[in-house]
Amino acid sequence: MNSAYIWIIFPSLVAVILLLLRKWETLVAILATGITAILAGLAAWLPLQEQIIFWRWVLPFSDTFIIFGRRIVLSAADRPTLIVIYLTAALWFGAAPLARPNRLFVPLGLGMVTLLTAAIAVEPFLFAGVLIEIAVLVSIPFLSPPGSRAGRGVLRYLSFQTIGMPFILISGFMFTGFEVGPGNQEIVAIATALLAIGFALLLAVFPFHTWIPMLAEDSHPYPTAFIFLLLPMAVTIFGLGFLDSYVWFKSNPSTALLLQLVGVVMVVTAGIWAAVERHITRLMGFAIILDIGFSLIAIGLAIGGNSEIYRVLFFALLLPRGLSLGVWALALSGLGGRIKVLDLGDIRGLAKSYPVISISMILSIFCMAGIPLLAGFPLKLGVIEGLSATVPQISFWVILGSLGLIVGGIRMLIYMVSDADEIREITPETRVLKTFLVIGLAILFILGILPNTFIQLIINLPAAFGPVVP
Amino acid sequence: MILNFLVLPSVILAFIAATVLLISWDWRISIFSLGLQYLCVFVLISLSWPMETAAVKVVAGWMAGAVLGLALLNLPQENINGKPVLISDIAFRLLAAILAGLFAFTGGARLVIWLPEIDVQAAYGAMILVSLGLIQLGLTTHPFRVVLGLLTFLSGFEILYAGVESSILITGLLAIVTLGLAIVGAYMLTAPTLEEAS
Structure with missing residues (x-):
């Protein structure tokens, strides 16, 4: 066995x-x-x-x-x-x-x-790049199902992930040359740049983020959200393994700062775009970019100082992300067939016609933005506090990014509660769908109201299996 | 290496094949160029690897071409040749290819300083394919062209990577990626004509 x-x-x-x-x-x-x-x-x-x-x-x-x-x-x-x-x-x-x-x-x-x-x-972990690429290839048929044309988002997703793999492999090879310590500074700089480009392509870091909103617009929200959750999760865990393997690289203060800066850039750009976005599935794309940004900041803080706390925070962030995305994607799928175009103008009066779906979408957005009483709040607050303690100059921008997503959510809410121009034929929300959404929302609230219980569970989880933190 | 005298012609042929891939709108010519390109990849990889291992690349590449070709053969012609050929378009693509060639000439020489394990001629060939693959990707949104661009880019990378890594597992995995890309490309080409699954 x-x-x-x-x-x-x-x-x-x-x-x-x-x-x-x-x-x-x-x-x-x-x-x-x-x-x-x-x-x-x-x-x-x-x-x-x-x-x-x-x-x-x-x-x-x-x-x-x-x-x-x-x-x-x-x-x-x-x-x-x-x-x-x-x-x-x-x-x-x-x-x-x-x-x-x-x-x-x-x-x-x-x-x-x-x-x-x-x-x-x-x-060696650098082979992971190829396995991630094969996973991406496996995902294409369910993102672009039979009977439909492959959208630009799917093609861009495939292109960016495929281009990212060679960067990881080559930089991985270059890094194996200086396992104990850095050698030639020029080669180290090139290997670091290649590694950064590879991860930027895989994790949709600005300016390689475009595939996320495009994919969200093109494909069915449920499998798309599954990709948005699983792929960055695997890539970031792989990235953590990479950092753990090169102690000299991990302990370099520039690495932590670079990760934090990249995370902040992702949060800010995603926040700005979310604030002005009119398509509600694209908004989900920007929300996930913002959340990946928070994860990168947590990794930056984990390798920069208090390793254990922020590593736990990084893993803890995955739960509210998964729940919010799940509820959001399920709610959007529930709208499938009921509303043809998911533009803000088309969702007027939605709160009256489909109250549970509407509330689910709004609360999921707010959870990912880090609004109090919801699951994302205590963890995002922890990340912002950590950032304020290390680089106070940029922590303000993270709050600004989150505010951008909140603005996007409020805009959506305004359209949902406003009266529709024409009377829409209503197919009622099914009872099972409503039950699933209500359970999801209840968990988001419980985790937000009782954060200590949840964080304690996350802290105890690695300890139950022995030392995780090297 | 037995094929040493073929190395320089292979670099030149790889440039020509990748340029033809860039400018050709006829899928038959494109598939033929792809096959030719993989033959050049085989010669350039055999600088670093034994010939029998390097042959994996050409076999995988030709199978990828066959998969794409079979998919296209079963499609209505109007679904494949989307755009009429414009002289200005060809001129632009040719110019882009020449610039990419010049970049590869300077970039390849620099690359061997950073990665001394790689042969300079292999580096030229790799840089040509990488840069022309990226140009192809930047100029199209058609699934067939996108997959051709990705295969070109990847074959360039495989030449580079062969110089530094000779693991059987990675060779197998990269062959799976090449074939997987072709299968995904074939799927995306035929998906609109397939029956709705749900």
């Missing part, structure tokens, strides 16, 4: 089987939800020892899988990441029948999850 068999090879085989069964959408969603939930459960409860006792059998258990001389390691330190990834997938697949995305979404989505897990586990 091997950890790679459980969390990579087995779900890959399941993904292939589900692809063959895709005709039965609900069954596929139930199977995928069940299996990913079990895998998340196994990551939490499977004992960390060299043998697993199963009834009468004693099975040897290893956390390392060797393929062509390279290792895939899913050790104790990776267990929290596995829980986060598979739990996210379970929640997403569970609500898929309500959102009614393309039939390929669940099987290929599961395939993508396994590839990203392999990307986090592969050693």
Whole structure:
């Protein structure tokens, strides 16, 4: 028995089987939800020892899988990441029948999850770039489903992710030349620049951010939000692994400052665009750019000073992001077919016709912007406080960026509550959809009102599996 | 290396093939140029790798071309050749290709200082393909052209990377990426004609 068999090879085989069964959408969603939930459960409860006792059998258990001389390691330190990834997938697949995305979404989505897990586990870690690229290729059919033309957003997403991979691979090779310490300063500067360009392309850092709003506009909101959540999550965790491998690079104050500056630029630019955006799915794109910016600031703070707190904060930020995006995407999917164009002008009177959908969208935006009483607030406040303590000159701009997203949300709210020009034929929100949205909103509130319980849980999670922070 | 005498012609041929990819609107010519380009990639990679390993690149590249070609063969012709050919368009693309060639000539020489493991002629070939691939990507929104641009860009990178990394796993993974790009390209070309899945 091997950890790679459980969390990579087995779900890959399941993904292939589900692809063959895709005709039965609900069954596929139930199977995928069940299996990913079990895998998340196994990551939490499977004992960390060299043998697993199963009834009468004693099975040897290893956390390392060797393929062509390279290792895939899913050790104790990776267990929290596995829980986060598979739990996210379970929640997403569970609500898929309500959102009614393309039939390929669940099987290929599961395939993508396994590839990203392999990307986090592969050693040397620079091979992760190629696995992330294969995951991107797997995602294209559910973003551009059969019967539709590939939009510009999908093409740009594919292009930027493909161009990003070589930068990561080449810079990774250059970095292996100075594992112990920096050598030639010119080569170090070039390797750093290549690495920065690679990650900027993968993480949609300004000016390579354009694929996110374009993809949000072109594709079904539910699979798009799944990409927006999973891909940056895997890339940032991979980036953290990269930083941990080169202590001299990590401990250089310029690295932390650069990450913080890039994060601030993402927050500010996304905030400005969100404030003036008229298309409500593009607004979701800008919100995710803003959130990735916060994650980068948290990483910058984690490597710059108080490592443990901000590393926990980085992981903690993923939960409200996932929940907000899930609620937002489900609400937008609920509008699918009811409203043809999702421009601000077309959503007049929406709050009257579809109150739960409207409230869900507004609160998701506010949660991602960091409004008090919602799940995002305590974590974003922590990031802003940390930034104020280290680089007070730029922390103001982060608040400005968040305000931009709040302005975008308020504009949307104004249009939603204003009277519609024409009487719209109303198909009522389904009870199941309303139940899912209300549960999602309730969790957003509970996490916002009781932040300590939630943060304590996040702090205890890595400790339960041994030391994560090197 | 047995193919040493073919290295310089391969660099020149790679430039010509990538330029033809940039200016040609006929998909048959484009697929043929792609095949030719991968042959040049094979010669340039064989400077760093044994020939049998370098052959993986040409096989993957030709299979990618075949996948795209088969997809296009089954499409109605009006879906493929979108735009009429304009002289000014061709002139612009040619000029861009020449500028990219000049950039590759200067950039390639600089590259071998940063990555001394790479042969200078391979660096020229790689830079030509990388820059022409990027130009192709910047000038189109058609899925077929985008995939051609990405394959050109990636083949340039593979020449560079072969000089520094010879792992079998990475060779296999990059071959999967090449084939995957072609399959995704073929899917995007045929998707509008496929039945709605949901």
